Every structure is written in structure tokens, then in C-alpha cells.
Amino acid sequence: MKFLFDLFPIILFFIAFKLAGVFTATAVAIAATGLQVAWVWWRHGKVDTMLWVSLALVTVFGGATLLLHDEIFIKWKPTVLYWLFATTLAASALLFRRNLIRTMLGEQITLPDKIWARLNGAWVIFFLTMGGLNLIIAFSFSTDIWVNFKLFGGMGLMLVFVIAQSLFLGKYVESENEEKP
Structure with missing residues (x-):
């Protein structure tokens, strides 16, 4: 919901x-x-x-x-948002030694520090990529295609990314559960 x-x-x-x-x-x-x-x-x-x-x-x-x-400004908004998310995740990890992905998900899942760092890095790369992709679609195609991509493409790519992460994290979560009596 x-x-x-x-x-x-x-x-x-x-x-x-x-x-x-x-x-x-x-x-x-x-x-x-x-x-x-x-x-x-x-x-x-x-x-x-x-x-x-x-x-x-x-x-x-x-x-x-x-x-x-001028519609150019609204077309930039998703890229700025994605890149702001990427910058926040990267800066928190590099400058403040704080993994925001771990802060958000740490109560639901236990992972080794190295995996939390990879997960944070994956989200940084994902958001940077989504921002760049938005610019490519926004300025290489019609506004109609951009709007369709904004809803369906963005949601689809996010879903694929989350599923891929779940598969990657599954082996760490299962091994964590197997160690407990």
C-alpha cells in the first residue's frame, strides 16, 4: 500500500x-x-x-x-532527485561513515558490514544510472515517451533492481538463519 x-x-x-x-x-x-x-x-x-x-x-x-x-524544468526534476539520493548515500558513507541503507533496513535484516557497503554502493550506482537514463529519454524522445518511461520504465527498473538485490541478499539472510539453533 x-x-x-x-x-x-x-x-x-x-x-x-x-x-x-x-x-x-x-x-x-x-x-x-x-x-x-x-x-x-x-x-x-x-x-x-x-x-x-x-x-x-x-x-x-x-x-x-x-x-x-517550458517543460524542460519538469523533465530535469527526476534526475535531480535521483542524483540527490545518490549523493546523499555516497556522502554519508564516505564522509560520515554512516550507511543510510543499513539505517533504513538494519532492523529488518542482519548483514555483514561488507555486504551493507555493497548494498549502499549498488543503490548509489542505481540512482546515478536512473538520473542519466532520465536525461537520455527526456531529451532524445518525445515528452509522451518520457512520461511513459517516468511511470512504467522507472517503476519497472526499480522492481528489477529490488528483485536482483533480494536474490543477492537471499544467500546472506539464509546463512544467517541457518547459524541460529
């Missing part, structure tokens, strides 16, 4: 784009993300940093798209 909730603004952007074009879709994405933040705030009393960052980026890049009537 959380996965669909996280995709809420992207799905609404997609629908609005197909019905009314990129500028209406951009306004819808800004409003949907704002509603998403308000809902989380109302339900939980706090909002995850990632959601605040997403709201800020969609508001800045979407606002520029609407104000300047």
Missing part, C-alpha cells in the same frame, strides 16, 4: 498528462505531492525527509515549468 501511496503523484501526473498535457500534469503533480505531505503530517505528525525533498523539488522545478511555460 505504501508503494502505491508513494507513486500517487506520478500516477496522477501520468493521467493528467494523457488528458490535458504537460502543464496541467505539472500543476497536478505539485498539488498531489502537497496533499501527500499534508496527509502524512495529519496521520503521523511528522513527514519523512525524502517526502519533503520531493515536495521541494516538484514545487521548484514544476513552478519553473509553469511560470516559464
Whole structure:
């Protein structure tokens, strides 16, 4: 359910784009993300940093798209978000010796330090790649293809990446369970 909730603004952007074009879709994405933040705030009393960052980026890049009537800005938003995630993961690990993937998943899974580092690095590479791929699609193909990629391609690649990670991590989780009596 959380996965669909996280995709809420992207799905609404997609629908609005197909019905009314990129500028209406951009306004819808800004409003949907704002509603998403308000809902989380109302339900939980706090909002995850990632959601605040997403709201800020969609508001800045979407606002520029609407104000300047130029879709180039909204096309840059996913790349900036992906590269910000990659930079945050890499900088946390390199500068502060803090593995944010481990911080997020450490209570659900126990892994050796070396595997946590690989997992963090894999996410950095994934986000860098997704950012670059977004730019290639956004500036080499039509806006319609970019919007389709944004929803279906991005979600599909994320799913493939998570499944590949699960398969990779499976051997470490199983060996961890086998050692316990």
C-alpha cells in the first residue's frame, strides 16, 4: 500500500498528462505531492525527509515549468532527485561513515558490514544510472515517451533492481538463519 501511496503523484501526473498535457500534469503533480505531505503530517505528525525533498523539488522545478511555460524544468526534476539520493548515500558513507541503507533496513535484516557497503554502493550506482537514463529519454524522445518511461520504465527498473538485490541478499539472510539453533 505504501508503494502505491508513494507513486500517487506520478500516477496522477501520468493521467493528467494523457488528458490535458504537460502543464496541467505539472500543476497536478505539485498539488498531489502537497496533499501527500499534508496527509502524512495529519496521520503521523511528522513527514519523512525524502517526502519533503520531493515536495521541494516538484514545487521548484514544476513552478519553473509553469511560470516559464517550458517543460524542460519538469523533465530535469527526476534526475535531480535521483542524483540527490545518490549523493546523499555516497556522502554519508564516505564522509560520515554512516550507511543510510543499513539505517533504513538494519532492523529488518542482519548483514555483514561488507555486504551493507555493497548494498549502499549498488543503490548509489542505481540512482546515478536512473538520473542519466532520465536525461537520455527526456531529451532524445518525445515528452509522451518520457512520461511513459517516468511511470512504467522507472517503476519497472526499480522492481528489477529490488528483485536482483533480494536474490543477492537471499544467500546472506539464509546463512544467517541457518547459524541460529
